């Protein structure tokens with residue numbers, strides 16, 4: 001059974017952390033004001049800057065506040081979450097407390113009679129072989145179990161170490177090369193084509209790359225549309241344009257909703 005809704009909002013890459021209070025506040029406002037206007041909300045990963053286990057959130061007033069905002073939203077509309085590369089350790093406890101339903105990556109949904117394939121996006125960045133090897137390891141269930149058994153301060157220091165490792169860190173703004181050649185950290189056409197073929201879809205939505213755009217693409221005779229979700233950052237005006245947006249889908253189709261002007 002495919003999930004079906006008449007309207008939905010999709011967001012990703014908020015990278016919520018106590019050091020970005022304006023961004024966090026916009027998300028809490030989103031839960032209260034914007035999100036209840038649709039039937040379903042999809043969070044496509046990297047909701048948090050990092051997540052070292054649901055038990056760590058018990059001690060974080062910040063994460064508790066975010067949890068309460070989503071829990072309240074979940075009483076009004078259906079909420080779905082799909083793991084990102086930074087918060088893939090969000091587990092059953094947090095999902096249960098927030099009322100979010102976990103989706104696998106990729107997942108296929110239907111909004112206003114159109115089929116969309118959803119994923120976080122990191123699995124599509126297949127030109128970055130080092131990252132894909134890393135991803136293969138950290139997504140192993142036995143390794144995650146082992147990690148979650150470690151004392152919290154160990155887990156935090158490992159997470160900090162990984163975040164500061166430039167080999168796997170995704171900068172806040174990744175710009176494609178000037179000549180239009182895709183950066184190593186962007187998705188590949190081959191990976192997009194493969195996931196859409198496997199899912200029998202031709203409309204793909206993902207985040208992760210922080211390169212929001214609507215693309216019409218093809219590889220051979222396979223054609224598709226691809227929407228990339230924006231990251232959110234209202235706390236670093238010096239680093240460029242403040243950004244917070246969602247993809248809105250209803251009977252009028254898919255379009256970006258700017259949550260700064262809204």
Ligand SMILES: [Mn+2]
Nearest residue numbers: 046084085208
């Ligand atoms: Mn990501």
